[in-house]
Amino acid sequence: MSSSWMMNDHEKKALSLYIHYPFCVRKCRYCDFLSFPADAAARQAYLDRLGAEMAYRSQAFSGYEVTSLFIGGGTPSLMSGDQLLALMDHVRRHFSLREDAELTMECNPGTVDAEKLSAMRKAGINRISFGLQSARDEELRLLGRIHSFSDFLKSYEAAREAGFDNINVDLMSALPGQSLSSCMESLEAVLALAPEHLSVYSLIIEPGTPFWDLYGEDAPGKPAIPLPDEDTEREMYHRICRRLEAAGYDHYEVSNFARPGRACRHNLVYWRRGEYLGLGLGAASLVDERRFSNTRDLPIYMSSFAPAEEERLTEQARMEETMFLGLRCMRGVSEAEFEAAFGKRIGDIYGPVLEKLCAQGLLAREKGRFFLTERGLDVATPVMAAFLL
Amino acid sequence: MQVDQSKIRNFCIIAHIDHGKSTLADRIIEKTGTLTLREMQDQVLDNMDLERERGITIKSQAVRIVYKSKSGEEYIYNLIDTPGHVDFNYEVSRSLAACDGAILVVDAAQGVEAQTLANVYLALDHDLDVMPVINKIDLPSADPDRVVTEIEDVIGIEAEDAPRISAKNGINIEEVLEQIIEKIPAPTGDPDAPLKALIFDSVYDSYKGVIVFFRVKEGRIAKGTRVRMMATGAEFETVEVGYFGAGQFIPCDELSAGMVGYMTASIKNLRETRVGDTITDADHPCDEPLPGYKKVNPMVYCGMYPADGARYPDLRDALEKLQLNDASLFYEPETSVALGFGFRCGFLGLLHLEIIQERLEREYNLDLVTTAPSVVYHIHKTNGEMISLSNPSNMPDPSEIDYMEEPVVAAEIMVTTDYIGPIMDLCMERRGVYLGMEYLETTRALLKYELPLNEIIYDFFDALKSRSRGYASFDYELKGYQRSELVKLDILVNKEAVDALSFIVFADSAYERGRKMCEKLKQEIPRQLFEVPIQAAIGSKIIARETVKAMRKDVLAKCYGGDISRKRKLLEKQKEGKKRMRQVGNVEIPQKAFMSVLKLDDE
Numbered sequence: 008m009s010s011s012w013m014m015n016d017h018e019k020k021a022l023s024l025y026i027h028y029p030f031c032v033r034k035c036r037y038c039d040f041l042s043f044p045a046d047a048a049a050r051q052a053y054l055d056r057l058g059a060e061m062a063y064r065s066q067a068f069s070g071y072e073v074t075s076l077f078i079g080g081g082t083p084s085l086m087s088g089d090q091l092l093a094l095m096d097h098v099r100r101h102f103s104l105r106e107d108a109e110l111t112m113e114c115n116p117g118t119v120d121a122e123k124l125s126a127m128r129k130a131g132i133n134r135i136s137f138g139l140q141s142a143r144d145e146e147l148r149l150l151g152r153i154h155s156f157s158d159f160l161k162s163y164e165a166a167r168e169a170g171f172d173n174i175n176v177d178l179m180s181a182l183p184g185q186s187l188s189s190c191m192e193s194l195e196a197v198l199a200l201a202p203e204h205l206s207v208y209s210l211i212i213e214p215g216t217p218f219w220d221l222y223g224e225d226a227p228g229k230p231a232i233p234l235p236d237e238d239t240e241r242e243m244y245h246r247i248c249r250r251l252e253a254a255g256y257d258h259y260e261v262s263n264f265a266r267p268g269r270a271c272r273h274n275l276v277y278w279r280r281g282e283y284l285g286l287g288l289g290a291a292s293l294v295d296e297r298r299f300s301n302t303r304d305l306p307i308y309m310s311s312f313a314p315a316e317e318e319r320l321t322e323q324a325r326m327e328e329t330m331f332l333g334l335r336c337m338r339g340v341s342e343a344e345f346e347a348a349f350g351k352r353i354g355d356i357y358g359p360v361l362e363k364l365c366a367q368g369l370l371a372r373e374k375g376r377f378f379l380t381e382r383g384l385d386v387a388t389p390v391m392a393a394f395l396l
Numbered sequence: 397m398q399v400d401q402s403k404i405r406n407f408c409i410i411a412h413i414d415h416g417k418s419t420l421a422d423r424i425i426e427k428t429g430t431l432t433l434r435e436m437q438d439q440v441l442d443n444m445d446l447e448r449e450r451g452i453t454i455k456s457q458a459v460r461i462v463y464k465s466k467s468g469e470e471y472i473y474n475l476i477d478t479p480g481h482v483d484f485n486y487e488v489s490r491s492l493a494a495c496d497g498a499i500l501v502v503d504a505a506q507g508v509e510a511q512t513l514a515n516v517y518l519a520l521d522h523d524l525d526v527m528p529v530i531n532k533i534d535l536p537s538a539d540p541d542r543v544v545t546e547i548e549d550v551i552g553i554e555a556e557d558a559p560r561i562s563a564k565n566g567i568n569i570e571e572v573l574e575q576i577i578e579k580i581p582a583p584t585g586d587p588d589a590p591l592k593a594l595i596f597d598s599v600y601d602s603y604k605g606v607i608v609f610f611r612v613k614e615g616r617i618a619k620g621t622r623v624r625m626m627a628t629g630a631e632f633e634t635v636e637v638g639y640f641g642a643g644q645f646i647p648c649d650e651l652s653a654g655m656v657g658y659m660t661a662s663i664k665n666l667r668e669t670r671v672g673d674t675i676t677d678a679d680h681p682c683d684e685p686l687p688g689y690k691k692v693n694p695m696v697y698c699g700m701y702p703a704d705g706a707r708y709p710d711l712r713d714a715l716e717k718l719q720l721n722d723a724s725l726f727y728e729p730e731t732s733v734a735l736g737f738g739f740r741c742g743f744l745g746l747l748h749l750e751i752i753q754e755r756l757e758r759e760y761n762l763d764l765v766t767t768a769p770s771v772v773y774h775i776h777k778t779n780g781e782m783i784s785l786s787n788p789s790n791m792p793d794p795s796e797i798d799y800m801e802e803p804v805v806a807a808e809i810m811v812t813t814d815y816i817g818p819i820m821d822l823c824m825e826r827r828g829v830y831l832g833m834e835y836l837e838t839t840r841a842l843l844k845y846e847l848p849l850n851e852i853i854y855d856f857f858d859a860l861k862s863r864s865r866g867y868a869s870f871d872y873e874l875k876g877y878q879r880s881e882l883v884k885l886d887i888l889v890n891k892e893a894v895d896a897l898s899f900i901v902f903a904d905s906a907y908e909r910g911r912k913m914c915e916k917l918k919q920e921i922p923r924q925l926f927e928v929p930i931q932a933a934i935g936s937k938i939i940a941r942e943t944v945k946a947m948r949k950d951v952l953a954k955c956y957g958g959d960i961s962r963k964r965k966l967l968e969k970q971k972e973g974k975k976r977m978r979q980v981g982n983v984e985i986p987q988k989a990f991m992s993v994l995k996l997d998d999e
Contacts, residue, residue, distance in 0.1 A: 025958060209953040237948040262953050277958045291959045298961055316961065328960065331967060367925055386925055387951040392970040 022071035022294075023276045024102065026057065026094070027287030028083040029305070032115075036151035039213035041289040041303055042081040053288075054090055056309055058097040060286050063312055065101035067294075068284065073102050075109040075273040078132075084114035088126025095130040104131075109272045111136055111175075114166075116159035124169035134271075135166050136175040136206075142196035143189055146182050149232065151217075156196070163200060173269060175204035180247060181240040182210055183222070184232040190243045191250070198254055203269040207247050208262050209240060241385060260336050261387065278332045280325070289315075296320045322349065323396050326356055330394035334387065339370075339378025353377070360393050399472060401587075401654045405580045406611065407527075408476045408491050410519055411501035412509035412869065416531040419563040420501055420572070421459075421477055427569050428461045428473070458494075458597075458609060458656055460639040460646075463573055471577060474639075474656040476596075490671055492518060494596045494611035494656055497525040497580030499572070500547075504530045504538035504560070507546045508836065510810045510871035516551050526551075527579035528558040529572055534565055542837070550836055583654030591615035591623070591677040593651075594686050598669050600720060604636070606663035607645070610675055611656050613686060618650040622678040623661070626685040630668035631678050632661035666720035694726045694742025695803070695874060696749055696769045696853050697786035699896060700756070701738030703763035703976070703987050708737045714760035715739060718752060725752060730787065734896040734980050735765055735990070740787055743769075746853050765978070765987045767896045768994055771849045774801040774877055788898040791884045794935065802880045803849040805872040806831070813839050815864040822863055826851035827902060846875060848902070854994060885910055887917070888931040888938075892981040896990055906932075907939050913993050914942040920989035923947040928983050 030050050031042045045053075076098065086094070098104065111134040112127060119127075127135075141147050142156045166174060176197050180190050197205065212222045212234075221230045235243065248258050256264035260278065263271065276283055285292045289303040299314035320328070326349060333340035345353040354361065361377060364370040369383035369390050383390050411417040461473040476491045492498070498519040502512060519526055528547050530540045540560050547555035559571040597609040617623065621634045638647040639657040651657040663669055674685035702711045719725045726742030743749040749769060756762045773785045776798045785791060807828070811819050816833075823830070823845045831844040852872070860868045883906050887897035901909050910932030917930045921944050932940040952966065977984035
């Protein structure tokens with residue numbers, strides 16, 4: 008099964024493009040993404056290098072048509088309007104973009120104004136993803152965000168005025184000091200704006216971040232502002248899911264919710280193992296059942312496009328991925344699709360695992376699909392790990 | 397090589413643990429120039445890593461030293477190092493049999509301790525002359541005069557002219573070397589009589605085969621001598637004889653009565669050269685073998701399992717090798733539902749158990765899971781049969797048991813008077829029967845108790861140290877068996893009994909111990925996808941229960957930018973973690989949970 012936007016009429020294969028823009032104004036205290044501040048000259052040099060990378064890689068993709076593009080970061084909205092236009096010119100010069108392609112750009116509230124939004128429209132961007140995280144300023148400060156809630160409101164309204172009709176808002180739950188009610192307040196404040204899409208991520212304390220030093224496994228002493236306990240964290244998650252479903256959003260992936268037809272096509276490509284090419288620092292790709300990724304070292308990237316990591320996926324690895332990626336989507340894994348892809352029945356490979364997980368109430372089976380139950384969703388990692396052969 | 401017997405001294409150094417035995421040995425070797433300074437490394441004789449780290453001697457070692465006395469004559473000293481801990485009395489006994497005298501090292505601050513006494517008695521049993529040395533005189537708390545009085549009063553040997561030294565700082569070592577000539581007797585024995593040599597140790601060398609360490613009591617042995625091991629009957633042609641340099645073997649032409657050395661004869665099987673056996677000349681045999689060593693029986697048993705079941709053969713090989721020069725180690729195959737294939741092993745005591753475990757892990761690179769130690773119980777069945785039980789899993793049904801007996805030990809605890817109260821409390825808690833107390837001086841006393849062995853094999857030593865702030869020391873010997881009310885306590889995880897966690901306990905202590913086991917396991921068993929009850933039971937009666945709550949949350953909220961490899965690594969890490977667990981029913985139990993129950997009084 009493939010959705011219509013993954014197929015195409017001219018026998019061309021569907022490709023998604025990811026472009027990484029690693030620069031930000033200031034690193035947030037929870038952030039372990041590949042991002043860092045840099046001066047204007049370095050940022051321009053990087054964009055030039057991206058153009059060169061497209062020229063270098065695109066030759067292999069003449070048989071492909073781009074159905075989605077995602078510019079992530081970092082803070083891609085730090086690019087000037089002209090820089091963005093130049094970047095998208097490069098994309099169009101080297102790749103064939105399908106007319107109805109989903110073209111998303113991540114924006115930090117407070118970094119876009121009417122002028123930049125109009126340049127984004129001109130560059131063809133048709134979807135914006137705002138990294139709001141919380142509607143409460145004290146929580147934003149604690150996270151080390153550079154914007155306030157009112158900055159976000161201004162940016163959001165400006166985006167609507169500029170004609171963007173497909174907007175995602177990122178929120179975070181389980182923040183330090185956050186209560187169930189303050190979490191729901193943030194959600195309501197965003198719901199009032201009726202965005203087409205919401206991503207609500209439960210805070211992950213990542214090694215190497217300032218938050219890790221405060222809240223990580225080896226953190227000394229008790230932090231002044233503690234994290235919500237596990238029960239509260241799960242309660243937040245489940246209440247968010249219920250509230251968004253009641254408001255007409257489809258809970259289609261662990262942390263993602265969309266109005267009908269507004270699921271992020273680009274992200275679905277990752278979970279459904281569609282083909283994608285990552286451009287820029289540290290960007291990951293899946294092409295021809297080969298996973299590879301660019302170097303995460305900026306000076307090396309500026310001089311070589313050689314993949315830092317590369318792996319040809321065996322049939323076993325593909326089966327495992329089909330399971331652990333497929334289960335991130337609420338619709339789960341289709342028995343028929345599994346059989347079509349591998350010529351083997353899912354039960355022949357995973358029979359005992361599926362049976363055990365179903366018996367434990369972690370998986371359910373309906374209409375030829377296996378999917379996570381509400382309980383299975385809480386402990387998705389060990390459930391997914393069970394599918395490694 | 398003809399050496400005048402009167403110029404040979406064979407001796408060992410005995411001491412309470414930490415009193416400086418190995419340091420003195422090092423100084424003696426250093427002073428006599430047996431090693432150059434560059435070759436010298438602290439504690440030359442303790443050549444196992446483990447011995448160095450723990451600062452204790454486990455295996456006997458020997459070294460030959462040439463000493464030029466003040467009168468200008470050369471003497472040959474054979475120094476045989478011995479273990480200091482009570483668990484290794486067997487090893488001590490082996491070494492003592494090769495000596496004619498012993499240097500007794502006593503700490504100038506701590507004075508006579510329990511093991512000082514135990515070792516002196518062992519030496520006297522072997523008819524050795526004991527030469528006291530007062531060590532650590534440069535410590536601020538040193539009181540050598542008091543210690544001299546103590547040695548004379550408590551042990552009953554002359555100590556007035558005992559050398560007062562600091563082995564650590566090399567003070568008065570010459571005096572020790574000089575006194576050895578006077579205080580340690582020269583060996584006797586007729587070099588022209590038929591060969592009679594006592595094997596006190598052996599090691600395996602992949603080039604030379606078994607290297608046999610022995611003391612020639614009578615006769616002589618040279619390259620080419622056909623020898624017979626009198627107990628096993630095995631005969632060999634001697635390939636090489638020699639003596640011990642520090643850390644190396646030095647070949648020589650011949651060893652005669654009174655000398656200590658080694659031989660090789662391309663011996664492939666260590667079993668043919670048993671420690672304690674007598675070597676004689678196959679062509680001119682002696683009439684009777686020398687008396688062997690006191691045979692010791694293991695007192696403590698536990699199951700040892702390879703963490704990775706595939707390494708069972710490696711564990712078997714390793715145990716076999718260790719047993720070759722540690723006759724006190726016992727093992728036999730055993731199977732556990734929870735742990736798979738392994739061995740039931742017998743040890744002299746808990747330290748012996750720990751040492752073997754560490755040697756298996758370090759020298760043989762094995763990852764082990766050990767079960768709770770058990771003593772040997774006597775079970776008298778209603779049909780009149782008596783069985784010795786060292787594995788709780790084999791306990792017969794209670795209906796078949798008439799009564800049970802457990803081993804008891806006579807324990808001597810040396811303690812400063814301030815801590816007599818807490819130590820007596822501890823012995824009471826451990827079902828001790830007070831036998832008496834002797835004041836050694838105004839501030840120190842020797843407490844005598846009768847204690848069930850199963851009360852001291854877990855953590856008694858730790859408890860003793862903590863309740864006396866480290867001032868108590870302890871020695872024991874098996875006294876016999878006594879009738880006792882004992883029950884088998886089973887641990888059920890998720891309603892299934894885990895055989896490796898079963899143990900036998902005094903009936904009145906069962907409730908307390910069961911509760912502690914459950915509490916400890918609750919900490920050690922990670923949360924699973926479902927709730928896991930942990931229960932302690934006697935027969936079908938549940939006496940304690942804890943619950944490991946179900947895992948609440950483990951889900952990755954975000955998976956960024958299509959970096960699937962990173963996600964896979966996380967899943968693989970989870971799977972790896974599972975491999976280090978033991979699957980019991982549906983529950984994954986970490987290997988260390990099986991060991992954590994050994995120390996229930998930690999916190």
